[in-house]
Amino acid sequence: MIEVVEAYIDAFARGDAAAATALFADDATVEDPVGSPVRRGVDAIGEFYAASMATGARLQLTGPVRTAAKHAAFSFDVRLTYEGKSLRIEVIDTFRFNDAGQIVEMRAFFGPTNMHPG
């Protein structure tokens, strides 16, 4: 599970939306941020990561990956450019995995208080 998290971060570093999407099961869900409409299935997930990476988003872990049963949770900073401005967003993601090691559920926790210039 830690290797999948690292592969996810590496995919952002390369701007490789297909590599990020390949980590998910066919019927996986992505809720980013939590409370927004859930994206379901690899087509919707692929579109989401292509749009995310178009902002130049780069992820940097800010602590060790936590793993519990079939779950991982990790805190990180996202740096991206939005409407010409550099932003840093503090995020915690949770992943749930299936027995094949694919992500079946991704949820991202962040809000306005977690967004900063820079």
Place this chain on the structure above:
Amino acid sequence: MIEVVEAYIDAFARGDAAAATALFADDATVEDPVGSPVRRGVDAIGEFYAASMATGARLQLTGPVRTAAKHAAFSFDVRLTYEGKSLRIEVIDTFRFNDAGQIVEMRAFFGPTNMHPG
């Protein structure tokens, strides 16, 4: 939601299980760690926190609280004494809240790779 997280951490600092339990709705659930049996209702939750705090557990945030819709997520270190040994455990908790600002669901993400001497 950030104030509730801070009150939760303060309750551990004082060893006050009742204060931690008072942050939860009557029918709330606690899954700590994720993958273990879910504790449901304030009686079970009160017993859980009394036992947790009997280890001398103290919580220290290791990053900003993330808030999203009716959810909070936060990373922290727990320091406690277990079978005479000092342990540090790296944890990420997620809280879901009701409209009254009470915690209705708590989940704790950590596993063996997140436990260290000290």
